[in-house]
Amino acid sequence: MVRKPYHHGDLYETATMAARTLIEANGAEATSLRAVANQIGTTHRALYNHFADREALLAAVAASGYRDLTTALRPAIKARQHMQTYARFALDHPHLYRLMMQQSYEAFETVSNLRQAADALIDVSLNALATLPGSDDQRRRAVMRHWMLVHGGLDLHLSGVLRARSDAAFITEILAIAGLSEPDTNPQEQALWAHKKDPPDDK
């Protein structure tokens, strides 16, 4: 069922990667079908032979992001390391991460790659944290708690709602909040969040 490439080569993969590059650079909203097509030397209409519509192309990019994140997370078996790796991925690829987490309910049902890739992410987290104590359900809930916490923190940080002084400070703080700080670390909390009371870095 995997057809050999005809004219251009594997346009599906080529287009997905080109789109991903553009998206990581400028964000998904600023990435047009024509821009992607230009990048790889085709007409924008050629893409419609491989993707139902623009959303489908974005979904393919999101799926590729899920796969990469899953791969990055697989060797991180300790909870703290796991969370750290997750956060660093999101901070290193903010536009991609946002795209991944903003796929519509429909996209998850339509683009089979996507649901599959997202489920793989959940599974790798469940497996990696299999060493935690407690029943399966307790572990599952712990994974959910960690995920919600780090994702929520990231999302609030990546938009301007909350503003940490730096990415590194953000990671330190989120680990502290999750109760996963290094034993000998004592993060100074009060200096982290810069909202109206204390402006970012003057003095």
Added chain:
Amino acid sequence: MVRKPYHHGDLYETATMAARTLIEANGAEATSLRAVANQIGTTHRALYNHFADREALLAAVAASGYRDLTTALRPAIKARQHMQTYARFALDHPHLYRLMMQQSYEAFETVSNLRQAADALIDVSLNALATLPGSDDQRRRAVMRHWMLVHGGLDLHLSGVLRARSDAAFITEILAIAGLSEPDTNPQEQALWAHKKDPPDDK
């Protein structure tokens, strides 16, 4: 400095409310300047006398959302009630909530209303939870933890990444995860999350 309305009345407020209605119905992406203008009987160009650009109109809507959420949250002084109210607002106004949380860093700096409204939200949470034990910093961190947790859970639930069986089930579960369940409640966790292992509601 508050100018009386000239031709149409207070177009700023009228347009913001119309935009909000459209956004709550169809989402921000699907709401065009022209659609808003039609709704209130003006030209789309008239809006540019009150909003710098499309983003600014969306930011005004977001600010109004922040104000409403803050108002809803003010009387909820117990942590559990607070979180419950927050979650219910987001679930009742999913498109609006997403818009609020997706304002760009720039928007927060440019549209003064917006930063102000977002800060008011943080403050009301800090004040409401002032009864919690611990130092100011500990309380601040506790607020952040609760916020990140509930927001992260909501965001994952509102997109299709995680799928709870229902909104009510989601609220119950998020409270349990946060350690804020009613004492006599014993939420059955395993039945909540429906991802690939067990499809939504058949049986």
Added chain:
DNA sequence: ACTCCAATATATCCATTGGGTATATTGGAT
């Protein structure tokens, strides 16, 4: 080797969108 045909790519076309510029209108201050 030749033909055929489905998969793939292109060529035009269209409505809608955000935003620009120039012009008209309004109504309070003088």
Added chain:
DNA sequence: ATCCAATATACCCAATGGATATATTGGAGT
């Protein structure tokens, strides 16, 4: 009554996602 800045309109434009029709490619069947 007049003037002028705030407001609204008229018309324009390039870019975008998507539709339809046509051209091209190259492997399968003979």
